[in-house]
Amino acid sequence: MNKHIADTKNNDVIRPTQAEAEAAVKTLLLWLGEDTSREGLIETPKRVAKAYKELFSGYQQSPEEELGTVFEEVAGYKDMVLIKDISFFSHCEHHMVPIIGKAHVGYLPNGSVVGLSKIARVVDMFAHRLQTQESMTAQIAHSIQNILKPLGVAVLIEAEHMCMAMRGIRKQGSTTLTTTFTDAFETDIANQVRFMTMLRSGS
Known part of the structure; x- marks a missing residue:
């Protein structure tokens, strides 16, 4: 069983693991009616999870760090x-x-x-x-x-x-x-x- 990872910036938020995030993307693709085993989608859950980590990287930053000097x-x-x-x-x-x-x-x-x-x-x-x-x-x-x-x-x-x-x-x-x-x-x-x-x- 995958263990959840505590959010380093907010101790009240429990973050799913990378594997759980990828599984969630796969579930959405299946819900859309896609075949997640076809070549173009096999790596999509991993790519989407990686992209989301970049697109929502602001959760791991604080204004105090940026404006400290x-x-x-x-x-x-x-x-x-x-x-x-x-x-x-x-x-x-x-x-x-x-x-x-x-x-x-x-x-x-x-x-x-x-x-x-x-x-x-x-x-x-x-x-x-x-x-x-x-x-x-x-x-x-x-x-x-x-x-x-x-x-x-x-x-x-x-x-x-x-x-x-x-x-x-x-x-x-x-x-x-x-x-x-x-x-x-x-x-x-x-x-x-x-x-x-x-x-x-x-x-």
């Missing part, structure tokens, strides 16, 4: 830092089909800044989990706020959901926009306007 020598810089057009793909937690989009993240430094690639890594980390766009937007903003403690954070995500394009209503090209503002962005509408202006104008 900051730079305090910023020559007195206090203005907004804006990272635009961070491409990502995620998966809808309702149907497990892709969400494809871009994230835009701005923050007001409070004496220190973080490497630009770290912001992109945080976006990527949360994208590599089952998500709703609303939750992902809030998770990115609040993680940056709570760990870096800037004066404020602004996050805008625009994405297309394949659960709308591939199934159900089947409308391609429809884009969803979500925002989350914290602290100085939440309390001062002028900061929100400036964030949106910089985002749309490229200034």
Whole structure:
């Protein structure tokens, strides 16, 4: 009998073994009416399990690890830092089909800044989990706020959901926009306007 493996990031979650994951994929293929013994599908359960490990690798990462190093020598810089057009793909937690989009993240430094690639890594980390766009937007903003403690954070995500394009209503090209503002962005509408202006104008 296969023993379950305890999740290293969440002790409350018991993870099935690799063999159990592959068996589950095989069960789905059989449920679809496929012949799992044919040449093209023999290795599919193993390939799908391997792909899922990569696609959902965000569960094994933490924002604290990604944002742990900051730079305090910023020559007195206090203005907004804006990272635009961070491409990502995620998966809808309702149907497990892709969400494809871009994230835009701005923050007001409070004496220190973080490497630009770290912001992109945080976006990527949360994208590599089952998500709703609303939750992902809030998770990115609040993680940056709570760990870096800037004066404020602004996050805008625009994405297309394949659960709308591939199934159900089947409308391609429809884009969803979500925002989350914290602290100085939440309390001062002028900061929100400036964030949106910089985002749309490229200034």
